[in-house]
Amino acid sequence: xxxxxxxxxxxxxxxxxxxxxxxxxxxxxxxxxxxxxxxxxxxxxxxxxxxxxxxxxxxxxxxxxxxxxxxxxxxxxxxxxxxxxxxxxxxxxxxx
Amino acid sequence: xxxxxxxxxxxxxxxxxxxxxxxxxxxxxxxxxxxxxxxxxxxxxxxxxxxxxxxxxxxxxxxxxxxxxxxxxxxxxxxxxxxxxxxxxxxxxxxx
DNA sequence: CGTACGTTTCAAGCATGGCTGATTCAACGG
DNA sequence: CCGTTGAATCAGCCATGCTTGAAACGTACG
Numbered sequence: 001x002x003x004x005x006x007x008x009x010x011x012x013x014x015x016x017x018x019x020x021x022x023x024x025x026x027x028x029x030x031x032x033x034x035x036x037x038x039x040x041x042x043x044x045x046x047x048x049x050x051x052x053x054x055x056x057x058x059x060x061x062x063x064x065x066x067x068x069x070x071x072x073x074x075x076x077x078x079x080x081x082x083x084x085x086x087x088x089x090x091x092x093x094x095x096x
Numbered sequence: 097x098x099x100x101x102x103x104x105x106x107x108x109x110x111x112x113x114x115x116x117x118x119x120x121x122x123x124x125x126x127x128x129x130x131x132x133x134x135x136x137x138x139x140x141x142x143x144x145x146x147x148x149x150x151x152x153x154x155x156x157x158x159x160x161x162x163x164x165x166x167x168x169x170x171x172x173x174x175x176x177x178x179x180x181x182x183x184x185x186x187x188x189x190x191x192x
Numbered sequence: 193c194g195t196a197c198g199t200t201t202c203a204a205g206c207a208t209g210g211c212t213g214a215t216t217c218a219a220c221g222g
Numbered sequence: 223c224c225g226t227t228g229a230a231t232c233a234g235c236c237a238t239g240c241t242t243g244a245a246a247c248g249t250a251c252g
Binding site: 018020044045047048051052055066068069070 | 209210211212213214218219220
């Protein structure tokens, strides 16, 4: 079901509403990290972490840049703002 | 998987990360509504709406009160606050 | 009382999406 | 080059949770 009308907001929230992805975003909210560093803070198989990072990339919440053999992940600049606005009632709360 | 550490936050976000439930919360953020009124704004089968309302009730985002034949639903007082605090990075953003 | 209405509950079906193991790719080092 | 390391991709399994139809419940009204 999709019900149209707030698909983007819901998609964004679905991206955060996962234990692994939540932990990744929380870790990145502090500072940029390479995948290997993320693996220390988010104890799941490399496979799985990569899968969740892909989901986050596709929603635009996170951006990746290669640095030699490593890949750094960082929160997108507008990530936290977009999340805040995706919550129901946020339009009213922020007095739009 | 649960990864512990932010289970409550994730559970709350999972509750909002659904098209129907998002629409319900958005509608209730304006004013209290009975189920019949909700059905006009959230076009899904009564069955289904009831199921989603139950989910929202169980997370404490919404409270129900019977008024004669009807049942009124309202946002819990702390619903929007809890949602805001459930977002990753919110601890930092609010300068805790 | 019996019927109608609003709402919930139940017992299924079904699909999406998370998880896993194995494979592939890209970059560096010897 | 060749092996190693960091990371992504692929195919497939499996479970959770959304969806649906039918039935049950509570309340009002005739």
